[in-house]
Amino acid sequence: MSSKGLFASIFVLLLLVVAANSLFIIKETERGVLLKFGEVVDENLKPGLHAKIPLVHKVRKFEARVLTLDYNPQSYLTQDKKPLIVDSFVKWRIKDVSKYYTATSGEEISASRLLASRVDDGLRRQFAQRTVHEVISGQRDELMQDLTKSLNQVVLADIGVELLDIRVKGIELPERVNEDVYKRMRSERNREAREYRSRGRELAEGIRADADRRQIIIKANAYRDAEKLRGEGDAQAAKIYAEAFNKDREFYSFVRSLKAYSETFKSEGDVMILDSDSDFFKYLGTPNAK
Template sequence: MSSRSLFVSIVILLSLAIASNVLYIVKETERGVLLRFGEVVDADLKPGIHVKMPVMHQVRKFDARVLTLDYTPQSYLTQDKKPLIVDSFVKWRIKDVSKFYTATSGDEIAASRLLASRVDDGLRKQFAQRTVHEVISGQRDELMDDLTVKLNQVVLTDIGVELLDIRVKGIELPERVNEDVYKRMRSEREREAREYRSRGRELAEGIRADADRRRTIIEANAYREAEKIRGDGDAQSARIYAEAFSKDPEFYSFVRSLKAYQETFSADSDVMILDSDSDFFKYLGAPKTKQ
């Protein structure tokens, strides 16, 4: 290697060494602070390439993504003094870099401990204000949302982190509490079932009574209409008979007699004893010829 090549290599190495001590990069997924002899001079370094003074300046970078803090299950007492084993986790991220560095010295483990302590106190207070039934049967989401809003202001002021969400993965009951809770839940469901059945019977009675009333009205209207139609038919029949009788009384009398014969002698065993001169047989004799 020539002396010129050696000199160029040395210059490049020196340049790289100086650049590594003077230049630094903050990634999009990071937040950072610039320190001057341990004092914060830039509390929120933007992503990109920056310049610092060697020895005088120091850069601390932290993860700016959403982080998860998974707790070990803890025991909490409810309002009715029943213990619950709660398994929960927290979603958080760094919001105020300067405050975060001041409170934790940039140690993520220390931040997790501080955050866990405050969340634990918040959960303990929230569970102490509710019964077992309220926690298990439907107020869990309300509890978590309320706690997230309240604790977010606290941890942002104290630690410089934003609390995004607190969620319960599971709630376990100690063995001695299980049976009492299940009995209470069972009695609640039975009470609701009785209310629904009672309401159903009441509605059914109302529907039946209305149906009976409607049926009575329909039958009465139908009977009235039928009687009216029957009366009109009888009137027309009587009128037709009257008109027919008035046109040919003799023929009408003959037809009526034939009908009477048919009804009287409908069976072979029927016997009648009448005088042969009776009007009943006047159409059975020999026809009279007109002179």
């Protein structure tokens, strides 16, 4: 190869090396900053092809997608001084690239450590404002929303990241606390049961009293109606007796005497000593007695 061809080859090779070190690509899933001797000169490189000056400029690329920070379970004290073992995770992403680079030197580990510290402090404050029952039963979602909203402004200003969500995977009670919680739950359930029983007894007494009152009223009404009917029947019977007596008094007297005889002499051993002239034997001694 001639010297001219050798120089041409070296020149082309140098051009390729310079081009390789002068051009760079920012992907859609990346965020980047352009540094000049360590100082940020372009804090938000858009996706695409870019140029730089070799040995003068330096490019730092960061993940633009949502990242997950999974914590080790931590112990927190509630408002009623009960420890809880909380397992949580955080969803976050880089929002302000320049501030992120300044605060963390572009190291994701440093960002995770700073973020973990702030979330840990926030969780500690939130749990300290609530009781065990509130945290476990009804206010966990509210707690996470409040914490995400309040911490997002802090971490965005401090390290340039956006806090998307904080979630609790699980809350466990230490073994020594379990029994206390169960005792309190049993006590509350027993108290509710006593209230229900007391209310039931009160309602039962009311029902019994109302039933007794109704019974007395029904019996009184029935007795009144029975006496009224009995009186009407007695009056009607007396009227019938009177009418029959007035039609044939002698026959009525004879029938009444026969009834008196049958009631008096029911058995063979019955004895009655009376004067033979007594009216009682009027129809026995003289069939045609008048």
